Amino acid sequence: MKVMILGIDGYLGWALALRLAADGHEVSGIDNLYTRKAVEEVGSTTALPISSPEERITAAKEVMGVDIRFYEGDITKYAFLQKTIRKENPEAIVHFAEQRSAPYSMIDVKHANYTLTNNLSGTVNLIYAVRKVDPRIHIVKMGTMGEFGTPKFDIPEAAFIDVSINGKEDRITVPKWGGSWYHWSKVHDTNNLLFANRLWGLTMTDIMQGPVYGSRIPEIKDPRLFTRLDFDEVWGTVLNRYCVEAVLGMPLTQYGQGGQTRAFLSLEDSVHSLSLLIDNPPEHGNYRVANQFTELYSVRQLAEMTKEIAKQLGINVQIKEFENPRVELEKHYYNPEIKVLPALGLTAPRRNIRDELKVMIRDVMENKERLEPYRGVIAPKTKWR
Ligand SMILES: NC(=O)c1ccc[n+]([C@@H]2O[C@H](COP(=O)([O-])OP(=O)(O)OC[C@H]3O[C@@H](n4cnc5c(N)ncnc54)[C@H](O)[C@@H]3O)[C@@H](O)[C@H]2O)c1
Structure with missing residues (x-):
């Protein structure tokens, strides 16, 4: 299948490009390299050194024998996006190309506006470009489990729910509550996708993914193929x-009491899930929500596991409790539904989290000296209020 990845230079984008190319798909991608610059802007770097897009593509050819096409450019420029999609003529477009840090969106008004403008206009451009070039293209849009917040009800894997308000019944969109401007940008994206689906019958998968961890997938057999790994606050x-x-x-920076429970998955499970969703699109003209995660953990449980594995190494x-810079509940109910990916075959994590922790810590240990000067960018500084 011909697949285009918007945001191909990112943590997930590059790993997915390698996986899809290894599986025999024809892969192209766009990126404006914004994350590279924005990580430098906060004085940080990737924990594992990454090559330039050109070096990565050469390495993918040499190591794996695959051709990946890369276009440097900004998807908020509509003419560029439409022209590139027309040239590539993909059957599916995976959309990762957004500002993806909650704290970055909370720095100040400039960063809040950048996040909302970049994310919303990129998605609307994609909707219009697909409608214009070929409305049959499957849009695979990456949202976040954070769109749902932490409600007291079980989180449905659906776009709509039936409700009764003052005795009258209707169908409404699933209530959402973002915890940052970044998360709200994803909620607004979801509304815009739903609206475009209703208007023009575009085919979409809106993925609600939990936080991803890990430094490797099997395709990363050469240091030139590493994907980025961010660690600063x-x-x-x-x-x-x-x-x-x-x-x-x-000390491990646990925010507050650490009872914040989220739905996690490894990098391997993320790219595997994405492959399943690309290979199995919804019926033409349908909008599908897919919750994407494998396990639930509190951030305290993760700190305890990291401590245990580090000790083995x-x-x-x-573990140190830091005053929580975010506005979020530190103790709450959390029960998200997941049925789309299990029905496609993702019934258990493909990686054990403790094994992944070992791999990751070992990878980072190789870079310890390089990372020493970045100690100052780790403790939480960006406050929600
Ligand atoms: N990493 C996670 O844990 C996680 C969890 C849930 C959802 N997500 C979502 O998945 C997607 C990918 O996340 P990631 O961790 O790979 O982030 P990333 O920042 O590493 O990758 C995003 C890529 O998109 C590019 N980009 C941003 N705006 C662009 C634009 N206007 N034009 C062209 N390129 C642009 C960036 O330069 C970057 O390379 C994001 O949308 C993110 O919100 C990530």
């Missing part, structure tokens, strides 16, 4: 951040 997702803290001998680390 702005860009690092929790388990990736804990691993770098452990290697640097810093000869590193003693402490």
